[in-house]
Amino acid sequence: MYYAGVDVGSRTIKVAVIDETGRQGIASGICDQGVRQAALAHNLFDQVLTRAKISRQDILRIVATGYGRNAVEWADTTVTEITCQAYGVRQQVADVRTIIDIGGQDSKVIRLDERGIVYDFVMNDRCAAGTGRFLEIVAQRLEMGINDLGGIAETAVRPSIISSMCAVFAETEIVGLLANEESPADLAAGVQRAVAKRMVSMLGGRINGPVVFTGGVALIPGMSRALSDALDRTIVIADTPQTTAALGAAMIAGAATERAERSNRPVSAGAHYLEGIR
C-alpha cells in the first residue's frame, strides 16, 4: 500500500508517492501548470504511478495541496501548502526551524517551534516580486535561461540596485539600467539580491536555524548563496526542494491512515486529517 500527495502550484504540478511505512519516498514527478489543471494533475499522477510500476488500487489515500488543491477532485482531502511544506521538510531536516519557500508566483516563510510545529508564516502579497516568475522575467530580458542567471551573477563586479517591490516595474528598471550599459552579470546579481532582500523583510528579523530553502527557485544556482549572504547565516537546500510540499501531503495521508487504524475508526472527515497535523 502507498500514499500520494499532489501539489497543484501556480507554475508547476508536483506528485509524490510514499510507501506504507509513511516515510520512504517511492516516486515523484513534476509538470508545468496549464489551463486544464485537473487533467494535467491526473496525467502526471498516472505517469508517476506507471513509472513506479504501481497500480491506482495500491494507493490507499491521496492528499491535495497548493493553490489549485480544490481542482484535484479525486483526492481524499485537501490540506494547505503551509502545513504540507512543514511536514515534508521535517522529514528531510528533522530539526528545521525556518523554511524559506520560493515558488513560481509565491514566496513564503514558515517558522516552526522547537517541537517542529508551525508557529507562524508570512506570504507575499499581490506581487510576483521575490518569486520565480520575477527571476524568469529578468532572465528573459537578459536573453538567457533562468538557470544561467546564477553562473553569470558570480562574475558580477558591482551588483545593480533593483527594486524588489514590483516585478513589472523592476523590468522597466532593468531596461533603463541596460541602456546605461550596466552588465548582465551585475544585473543578474542585483536581481538575486533583490529577491533575497525581499525574503529578509518577510522574515522580519526573527530567524532561528536550521534554515531550509525549498521551492523551484532553490534549484537556481546562486540563489541560496544570495539568500545566505543577505541573512548572514547558513542555508540548507532541501533534498528535493520542488516536491517537499507534495511529499508532506503524502505523509499526512499516511499519518491519518495510521492513526485511524490505531483507533479503529474510519478516515472520513477532513477533521480527521487535521488531527494529526503538526
Add this chain to the structure above:
Amino acid sequence: MSCCGNKKIEKTSSAEPVAYFQGQVGRSLDYVTRAKSQGKKVVGMMCEYTPRELIMAAGGVPVCLCGGSADMVEPAEQALPSNLCPLIKSTYGYSLQKANPFLEMADLVVAETTCDGKKKMYELLGKKYPMHVLELPQKPDDDDAFEHWLAEVRKLKEALEARFATTITDAKLREAVVVMNRDRRLKRELAQLMKSDNPPLTGRDLLDMRSLVAGMPDDHEQYERASGVLYGRVITPSPGSRVRVLLTGVPLPHGAERVMDIIEGNGGLVVCQESCSGIKPVMEDIDAGAMDLMRAIALKYFHLPCSVMTPNEHRAWQLEAMAREYRADCVIELVWRTCLTYDIEAQSIKLLAEETMGLPYLKLETDYSPSDTARIVLRVQSLFETVKGRCHVQR
C-alpha cells in the same frame, strides 16, 4: 472543508430576532426619514469617538456614514489617492455618487481627527456638507489629554446648540445617556452569548445585529428578546468543532463583511470582535447620575482604545481579557490596506498574542475588492490547521 471563501455560512434566517436585523438599512432609513419630516436633525458620524448622546440631546438623530461598498471605491479614486484605506475611499465615493441617502439628508456631519487620511478627506467633504471636526488627543496618558478632549466635547455641544438653535439641557443629556447606556448594555449581553461552548449565533449574525442608527426603540425591543430567545439555541454546523477566533483590528462596515465570512466559511467561529464594529465601543457605560454629565460623557469616549492613540496600551489589556473570557483559540487581525496605525500596532499585537496569550496570530491585510479571496482563504485555513495541530500535540 469548504473549497472557497465565498461559501456562505448557513444563515439562521428563520430565527427571530437575528432575521429582524437583515433589514436594518431600510429600517434605519425609514426611521431617519420620519424623524427628519418631524423636524428632527440628521447628524452623520464616522467614528465611535463621536458622543451620540450630545447629538440626541440636541434633538438630532446620529447615523453612521462609514462606507463598506467596494463599488464606491473606484469613483473615489478619481479624487483621492488609490493608495488610501478602502473605508475612507468608499465613504467619500458615496458622497461623489450621492448614493448615501443618510449623507444627503444630513444637517450636519460630525467628523474627527483619527487618521491623516480621514482628516484630509473630511476637508473635501466639508466643501459640500456642513461639518464639525472633533480633535482627538493623541497621547491619552498625558495629564492634560483629558481636559483637552473635554474642551472638544464642549465645543461640539456649543456647535450643535448654535446650528440647531437649541439648548442642550442636563435633563436632555441624561435622557440620552440612559438610552445609550441601555443600547450598550444590550449589545454587551448579546456579545456575551458567544462565551458559551456552543454559541447560539455566528460572528456574522452578531455583526449584523446592529443598525446604522443606534438606540432605535424597536431595535432595543429585539435585543431584549434576543438574549432570551437565543439562549441555548443550536446553530449548524456545530460551533463545538469550530476554531474560536478573536477578531481584532479595523471595523467591518456594512457591506465589508468578506473576511468574517471567509473565517466562518472555513471552520472558524468569530466568538469576539474587538473593533469598532464589535464590542469595543460598548465596553463602558456613562454614569447617568454624575453631577458633571459632560465630563462623564467625555470620559467614556476618552477610554476608547484606538490605534491612533500613542501609546495604546489599553487595547492590549482589553484584548488579553477578551481572549481569556471568550476562550479564543487564535487571534486574527484585520488591517485595511494602508491603515498605517493598525498595521504598525499589529507588531505589538502579534507579540501579545503569541508570547503573552500563547495563541497563534494571523494578520490579514486587504481591502474591499474580492480579488485576493483565494489568498486569504489559504492563510485562514493554514492558521486553523496550526491551531488544530497544536491541540493534538497538547492532548
